[in-house]
Amino acid sequence: MRQDKTAKRYLINGIALALLMAVSVCISLTGGNTIKLKVVPAVWQCCYLIIMAASLNLVLGFLGQLSLGHCGFMAVGAYTAALISLAFQRAGIYEAKSGAAFILVVIASFIAAGLLAAILGLIVGIPALRLKGDYLAIITLGFGMIIVNLINNIPFCGQQGLSQGAASSALYANGLGFSNDEKMKYMWLGILAVILCMTVMFMFVRSKYGRIIRAIRDNEIAASASGINVSFYKVMTFAFSAFFAGVAGALYSCCNSALATTSFAFTNGSILNSVFIVVMVVIGGMGSLTGSVVAAIGMFLLNYTIKNGAWVNALPGFLQGIFTYPMLVYSVALIIVIMFRPRGIMGTSEFALYDIPKWPARIKKHFAKEAAKSEKREEAAVNE
Amino acid sequence: MITFIQFLITGLRLGSVYALIALGYTMVYGIIKLINFAHGDFIMVGGYTLYFTIPVMMRLGLPGWTAVILAVIVCACVGMLVELLAYRPVRKKGTNLTALITAIAMSFVLENLAQAIPAIGPDPRVPYTLFSKTVTIGGVSISTATFITIIVSALVMIGLYLFTQKTRIGRAMRCVSEDKQAAVLMGINVNRTIIITFAIGAGLAAVAALMYIAQYPKLYTTMGATLGIYAFVAAVLGGIGSLPGAMLGGMVIGIIQSATNTYISSSMSDTFVYLILIIVLMIKPAGILGKNVGEKV
Numbered sequence: 001m002r003q004d005k006t007a008k009r010y011l012i013n014g015i016a017l018a019l020l021m022a023v024s025v026c027i028s029l030t031g032g033n034t035i036k037l038k039v040v041p042a043v044w045q046c047c048y049l050i051i052m053a054a055s056l057n058l059v060l061g062f063l064g065q066l067s068l069g070h071c072g073f074m075a076v077g078a079y080t081a082a083l084i085s086l087a088f089q090r091a092g093i094y095e096a097k098s099g100a101a102f103i104l105v106v107i108a109s110f111i112a113a114g115l116l117a118a119i120l121g122l123i124v125g126i127p128a129l130r131l132k133g134d135y136l137a138i139i140t141l142g143f144g145m146i147i148v149n150l151i152n153n154i155p156f157c158g159q160q161g162l163s164q165g166a167a168s169s170a171l172y173a174n175g176l177g178f179s180n181d182e183k184m185k186y187m188w189l190g191i192l193a194v195i196l197c198m199t200v201m202f203m204f205v206r207s208k209y210g211r212i213i214r215a216i217r218d219n220e221i222a223a224s225a226s227g228i229n230v231s232f233y234k235v236m237t238f239a240f241s242a243f244f245a246g247v248a249g250a251l252y253s254c255c256n257s258a259l260a261t262t263s264f265a266f267t268n269g270s271i272l273n274s275v276f277i278v279v280m281v282v283i284g285g286m287g288s289l290t291g292s293v294v295a296a297i298g299m300f301l302l303n304y305t306i307k308n309g310a311w312v313n314a315l316p317g318f319l320q321g322i323f324t325y326p327m328l329v330y331s332v333a334l335i336i337v338i339m340f341r342p343r344g345i346m347g348t349s350e351f352a353l354y355d356i357p358k359w360p361a362r363i364k365k366h367f368a369k370e371a372a373k374s375e376k377r378e379e380a381a382v383n384e
Numbered sequence: 385m386i387t388f389i390q391f392l393i394t395g396l397r398l399g400s401v402y403a404l405i406a407l408g409y410t411m412v413y414g415i416i417k418l419i420n421f422a423h424g425d426f427i428m429v430g431g432y433t434l435y436f437t438i439p440v441m442m443r444l445g446l447p448g449w450t451a452v453i454l455a456v457i458v459c460a461c462v463g464m465l466v467e468l469l470a471y472r473p474v475r476k477k478g479t480n481l482t483a484l485i486t487a488i489a490m491s492f493v494l495e496n497l498a499q500a501i502p503a504i505g506p507d508p509r510v511p512y513t514l515f516s517k518t519v520t521i522g523g524v525s526i527s528t529a530t531f532i533t534i535i536v537s538a539l540v541m542i543g544l545y546l547f548t549q550k551t552r553i554g555r556a557m558r559c560v561s562e563d564k565q566a567a568v569l570m571g572i573n574v575n576r577t578i579i580i581t582f583a584i585g586a587g588l589a590a591v592a593a594l595m596y597i598a599q600y601p602k603l604y605t606t607m608g609a610t611l612g613i614y615a616f617v618a619a620v621l622g623g624i625g626s627l628p629g630a631m632l633g634g635m636v637i638g639i640i641q642s643a644t645n646t647y648i649s650s651s652m653s654d655t656f657v658y659l660i661l662i663i664v665l666m667i668k669p670a671g672i673l674g675k676n677v678g679e680k681v
Contacts, residue, residue, distance in 0.1 A: 066481055127666050133480055134419045142658030149655045275488055282485055328496035331489040335470055338486050342478035
């Protein structure tokens with residue numbers, strides 16, 4: 001019976017993902033100008049934010065360790081992908097950004113970006129994960145800053161890419177940087193990367209490794225007393241998560257024609273920084289991958305519409321004034337969410353497409369329970 | 385040789401400012417085990433208060449530095465408000481992790497709130513320069529600000545040490561940081577002690593702000609973020625919860641930064657600061673002067 005259900009779930013999810021792919025291919029083949037200029041770049045941004053948030057959730061939500069330097073791995077991924085693709089271009093493997101050779105190069109650079117980030121995650125994780133809690137947060141922040149700082153000082157990461165230009169924070173010639181036409185043409189690549197990454201992460205979380213790291217999160221001492229090699233699994237999860245951060249970085253370098261290390265700093269004004277990713281994970285739910293996906297898309301849309309949206313202009317004057325400082329809104333929202341739901345909005349629960357038909361019944365049950373609770377409370381008050 | 389002495393003095397001066405900030409960090413961390421990310425932003429609050437109050441004080445005929453008294457009061461109030469509005473409710477409900485994330489969020493709130501206030505705004509400001517006289521001894525030029533910074537931070541450290549060792553409130557602070565439950569049983573008002581700690585820590589940030597703007601006369605709303613992180617690194621390096629440790633850590637960080645700036649490259653100073661932190665934490669996880677406390681099951 002149970003097996004049957006699981007099979008059904010997989011079938012439904014598989015169909016949904018196939019549909020998503022089909023829709024994205026259709027859009028990229030037939031879409032008009034508005035879609036090309038507005039929707040497609042947004043989709044690309046969502047793609048890397050989703051992977052980023054989900055990969056941080058592995059560390060923050062499932063392993064229970066706060067990493068404040070996650071964007072450092074993303075920076076490594078972005079620069080690796082950009083430099084590798086640039087090298088292939090210089091070597092003449094592909095001329096224009098099209099054809100089978102180009103797609104192969106792109107995929108190879110994605111994988112290379114992930115692998116290098118994972119290796120770096122291993123190097124960072126082995127010393128860092130000996131510490132816990134606040135110390136770990138500070139030390140990961142330190143590593144994140146060191147990574148960005150080193151990239152700034154490597155000669156071939158600056159100015160003209162592979163030529164030995166002066167050290168600079170920007171990589172101008174980015175082999176992967178897609179124009180809007182190419183973003184549209186290769187939108188399926190981004191979607192495919194998201195689907196693959198999310199699937200692997202889901203399978204990881206639901207495997208025996210996922211169970212182990214959740215045990216470590218809930219009680220490290222008990223976990224180690226039950227024969228779990230705590231430090232091994234911590235470092236492994238860290239490297240695993242860094243891999244996806246690297247892939248997210250590669251996606252980032254696809255949708256930007258120039259890279260600058262300031263985009264991967266601890267904090268900055270834009271939507272992409274280590275803190276903002278933490279905000280996404282916390283709001284979505286620490287320990288809920290679907291929550292991260294929803295939060296990433298939701299926060300992106302919020303950010304996008306605050307900057308370009310019409311609804312802000314419709315608000316009364318003083319509210320508009322607040323929305324000129326979106327970070328203020330996000331941080332107040334974060335504090336409120338943490339006060340009322342310390343584990344994030346979704347908590348540790350996931351939602352599945354298979355369960356959607358059951359939602360009305362569940363909501364009814366939930367309200368019935370609440371009503372019963374309040375009735376009891378009233379009774380207790382009367383009795384007193 | 386002159387370069388060497390100059391870099392040493394710059395390092396000590398920078399280190400003294402970090403030490404002042406780190407003292408506040410260490411006190412707050414010692415008592416509630418929370419990295420108060422908003423602490424750096426208290427410096428920003430203090431800096432802007434000084435920006436507005438120094439001219440007023442000058443006009444009243446008082447020396448400019450007396451403005452620091454007002455800044456200390458404003459900062460202490462902000463510190464207590466942050467504790468009351470954000471940290472206390474979260475501490476009741478959540479875990480250490482959620483408290484830490486709240487602290488980060490609070491830091492953003494302060495930074496962006498400052499930007500949203502029309503009188504402050506996002507553009508940098510240049511405050512009135514204090515202690516700008518320079519003394520030259522044997523080819524090495526030292527500004528009065530340097531002397532004052534080093535002396536003030538040493539005095540504050542000693543004063544704070546005596547305060548925590550000798551006074552009633554200081555003893556209560558040490559009790560709460562050692563064992564909160566036991567402190568409650570001994571009749572210590574924990575919440576009051578915590579709020580006093582916040583007030584003192586934030587007040588120190590205002591003093592640090594005075595010292596900072598005497599050296600680098602430039603104010604902007606995000607100035608607290610990097611300063612705060614360096615100061616926290618200093619506190620961790622010296623051994624968190626230890627006042628002499630914070631002082632030592634601050635000096636070490638200041639000298640490392642100044643050494644990298646002088647001898648290597650100013651763009652690499654972050655790398656070296658964090659590298660030293662990582663090495664120290666690998667060898668002595670509790671910091672240079674910290675005590676290593678085992679975990680109870």
